[in-house]
Amino acid sequence: MFDQTQLHDWRQDLVLGDVVLFRFPTTEDLPEGEAPKRRPCLVLDTPQLGDRRFAKLAYGSSAYGSANRGYEILVRQAPSINMAGLNRPSRFTLKRVLLVSLDNPGFEAEKYGDSRIGRLDESLMERLHALRARMQAEADIAADHLRAKREERRRWKAEGLEAAKRNRDLLQGRASVGGVR
Numbered sequence: 001m002f003d004q005t006q007l008h009d010w011r012q013d014l015v016l017g018d019v020v021l022f023r024f025p026t027t028e029d030l031p032e033g034e035a036p037k038r039r040p041c042l043v044l045d046t047p048q049l050g051d052r053r054f055a056k057l058a059y060g061s062s063a064y065g066s067a068n069r070g071y072e073i074l075v076r077q078a079p080s081i082n083m084a085g086l087n088r089p090s091r092f093t094l095k096r097v098l099l100v101s102l103d104n105p106g107f108e109a110e111k112y113g114d115s116r117i118g119r120l121d122e123s124l125m126e127r128l129h130a131l132r133a134r135m136q137a138e139a140d141i142a143a144d145h146l147r148a149k150r151e152e153r154r155r156w157k158a159e160g161l162e163a164a165k166r167n168r169d170l171l172q173g174r175a176s177v178g179g180v181r
Contacts, residue, residue, distance in 0.1 A: 010114040011102040014055060017120040017128060018043040019084045021108035024059055024098060038108045040085070040117060042073060042092040044132070052101055059096040062088050071095040071131060073124055085118025094131055 014020070020043060023036035041057035048054075058073075073092040075084050084090075100106065107115040120128060 010116055011053065014043055014046050014102065014116065016043060016045065017125050018116050019060070019086070019118045019120070020055070020057070020115045021117055022057055022098075022100070022104075022115070023106040023108060024057065036106065040090060040092075041098075042094075042120070042128075044094070044097060044128075046102075047099075052103070054099050054101055056097055056099050058092045058094050059098075060090050060092045062090045064091060071135070073120065073127055073131070075120075075124065080121045080124055083118055083121045084124075085116075094135065 019040050021038055022041045024039045024041055040060035042060060043055055044058050045056040046053060047056070071094045073094070074089075075081055075086060075091065076089045081087075081089060109115055
């Protein structure tokens, strides 16, 4: 009769370095009536938020440009292209990402209901890990800079209140200047 074997849910096994088909950009980024293009996207993370699982996806394109240089994974060699499931040289831009639920209808099933088309090879995974580490370091530096700036503002505000009180006292003749009244 009919094969009623339950298909494995690809979303359970999705991991860093997988390449999936997703309609990117999303419809809110496009003119009305225009459908988003089906693109290969690189999985950067699969966080669990509450009872839902999400995927952080990096934009994939075969177009090469100068935007986001240094933050991209270039897939150019034939073995790498084949392993990633791509049909031509492509790049994944890690500065153009999207966090989507794994239930999002933008995932495009390729074969057997699976949205995954391939995976990065070992050398490209090394590049991905290096880029993620660099981006995390940049985020940490930015957060530290912001923290220092906030502390400095708090200190200025506190000193400003003290200075205003001193100036008021001086104007009213109640304070001494340089120890002389």
